[in-house]
Amino acid sequence: MITHPRTEELAQAVALWIDQIRPTLDPRNAFLARVAANAMATISREITQGPAAEAEAVRLMGEVLGRSGTHAELNAELCDRIQSGEMTVETPGLLAALTVIARDQIAIDQPNYRPEGSLSPTP
Amino acid sequence: MELDVRAALARLAHRLGGAGATLTEAQRLSGGASMETWAFSFDGAAGPERLILRRRSAPFDEETARSVSLATEAKLIQLTGANGARVPTVRHVCDDADGLGEAYIMVRVDGETLGRKITSDARFDAIRPALARQCGEALVAIHATPPPSGLNLKTVDAALELDRYEEVYRAAGARRPILELAFQYLRKHRPEPVDPVLLHGDFRNGNIMFDPEIGVAAVLDWELAHIGDPAEDMGWICTNSWRFGRPDRPVGGFGDYADLLAGYAAAGGRPIDLSRVRFWQMLGSLRWGVMCLTMYLSWRDGAEKPVERPMIGRRVSETEADLVVLLEQGL
Numbered sequence: 001m002i003t004h005p006r007t008e009e010l011a012q013a014v015a016l017w018i019d020q021i022r023p024t025l026d027p028r029n030a031f032l033a034r035v036a037a038n039a040m041a042t043i044s045r046e047i048t049q050g051p052a053a054e055a056e057a058v059r060l061m062g063e064v065l066g067r068s069g070t071h072a073e074l075n076a077e078l079c080d081r082i083q084s085g086e087m088t089v090e091t092p093g094l095l096a097a098l099t100v101i102a103r104d105q106i107a108i109d110q111p112n113y114r115p116e117g118s119l120s121p122t123p
Numbered sequence: 124m125e126l127d128v129r130a131a132l133a134r135l136a137h138r139l140g141g142a143g144a145t146l147t148e149a150q151r152l153s154g155g156a157s158m159e160t161w162a163f164s165f166d167g168a169a170g171p172e173r174l175i176l177r178r179r180s181a182p183f184d185e186e187t188a189r190s191v192s193l194a195t196e197a198k199l200i201q202l203t204g205a206n207g208a209r210v211p212t213v214r215h216v217c218d219d220a221d222g223l224g225e226a227y228i229m230v231r232v233d234g235e236t237l238g239r240k241i242t243s244d245a246r247f248d249a250i251r252p253a254l255a256r257q258c259g260e261a262l263v264a265i266h267a268t269p270p271p272s273g274l275n276l277k278t279v280d281a282a283l284e285l286d287r288y289e290e291v292y293r294a295a296g297a298r299r300p301i302l303e304l305a306f307q308y309l310r311k312h313r314p315e316p317v318d319p320v321l322l323h324g325d326f327r328n329g330n331i332m333f334d335p336e337i338g339v340a341a342v343l344d345w346e347l348a349h350i351g352d353p354a355e356d357m358g359w360i361c362t363n364s365w366r367f368g369r370p371d372r373p374v375g376g377f378g379d380y381a382d383l384l385a386g387y388a389a390a391g392g393r394p395i396d397l398s399r400v401r402f403w404q405m406l407g408s409l410r411w412g413v414m415c416l417t418m419y420l421s422w423r424d425g426a427e428k429p430v431e432r433p434m435i436g437r438r439v440s441e442t443e444a445d446l447v448v449l450l451e452q453g454l
Contacts, residue, residue, distance in 0.1 A: 035431045082303040099447045105440040115444035116363045119371040
């Protein structure tokens with residue numbers, strides 16, 4: 001890969017520029033510009049964190065299914081086996097694997113999102 | 124289009140306020156994809172009036188096809204209001220002579236609707252502990268309103284809801300193991316049917332006007348009203364996507380389950396089990412996940428390409444992060 005600049009740095013540069021011009025825009029376009037800057041940040045995170053997250057997902061799904069394969073193959077088989085009722089919340093390791101996969105994905109899509117159970121209840 | 128609305132509101136000022144009435148203010152507040160909200164005022168012989176216009180600006184799209192007409196919405200606000208619900212006062216339902224298309228006018232209610240302000244702004248610190256109970260109370264007057272006939276309201280239950288969302292999910296072609304597991308789990312754990320009641324259908328933080336002094340000021344946005352399980356309205360306001368960064372406060376990011384349920388029972392509502400609310404809350408996360416997929420599809424397949432649609436598509440993973448925890452906890 002080219003390193004000067006790296007791809008995620010290009011995405012960061014575009015996001016910074018969008019933030020600079022945002023104050024000059026009308027309310028609707030200012031909103032859309034904020035969404036666009038967020039999209040660039042998501043792209044940047046996917047480039048930096050995506051490969052490790054996908055490798056982890058492939059490993060975890062492979063363990064649950066007891067076989068190897070690509071992400072798309074394992075993901076599709078997991079869906080099929082849940083849809084058919086063969087796999088359930090009782091299936092050993094399934095929920096634990098899906099929990100890690102979900103956390104890795106939300107870290108890319110919305111790192112500031114606080115999922116259910118992520119703050120302890122207030123006394 | 125903006126000029127048209129202003130001109131029509133100026134004419135409407137005459138119709139509502141008499142010949143000498145003049146439009147003194149008109150400002151567009153928000154724009155959904157298909158709905159516009161305007162704040163406007165006029166001054167006439169009977170004094171100034173501060174009003175809200177709600178009008179449909181585009182034809183129904185697939186997602187909103189389930190919604191009721193604005194005339195029905197206005198009728199439901201009037202009926203539930205007459206039954207004691209905290210809702211705005213409908214001032215006028217527009218007809219062809221108004222030139223505003225499908226629209227109605229209501230009296231402006233002061234307060235805050237932005238979810239994050241309700242959960243986090245210091246202005247709401249004093250009233251916040253009372254809000255969950257008030258939400259329970261507010262639902263009773265809605266649920267106790269006899270469902271009007273002739274308005275074409277749909278009746279749904281858990282099985283129908285699951286069918287509908289699974290159909291949309293399958294048609295989308297996305298493969299998401301957590302959504303699959305949620306469909307399977309919720310089908311196995313459907314609660315016993317209950318007598319269906321009139322539901323608001325979109326009762327969540329963001330669609331309720333809160334006043335820092337009095338709490339619930341008005342329940343807004345009635346377009347998804349239908350008939351069904353009273354716990355559906357409770358589960359939706361407990362869905363984590365509408366807690367705005369406060370998952371530790373299950374009701375809207377501001378309160379606890381016990382207060383919501385106690386407020387409902389104290390106001391005369393038929394007591395509802397927490398597990399039933401939690402079922403609808405989990406279904407709420409699944410519903411929002413499927414709706415996010417739908418938003419992405421409308422960008423992929425539609426003529427309009429606003430950038431927020433595919434980004435909402437990326438919000439499916441927030442519902443998955445919530446669903447795995449709910450599946451682990453069980454109902």
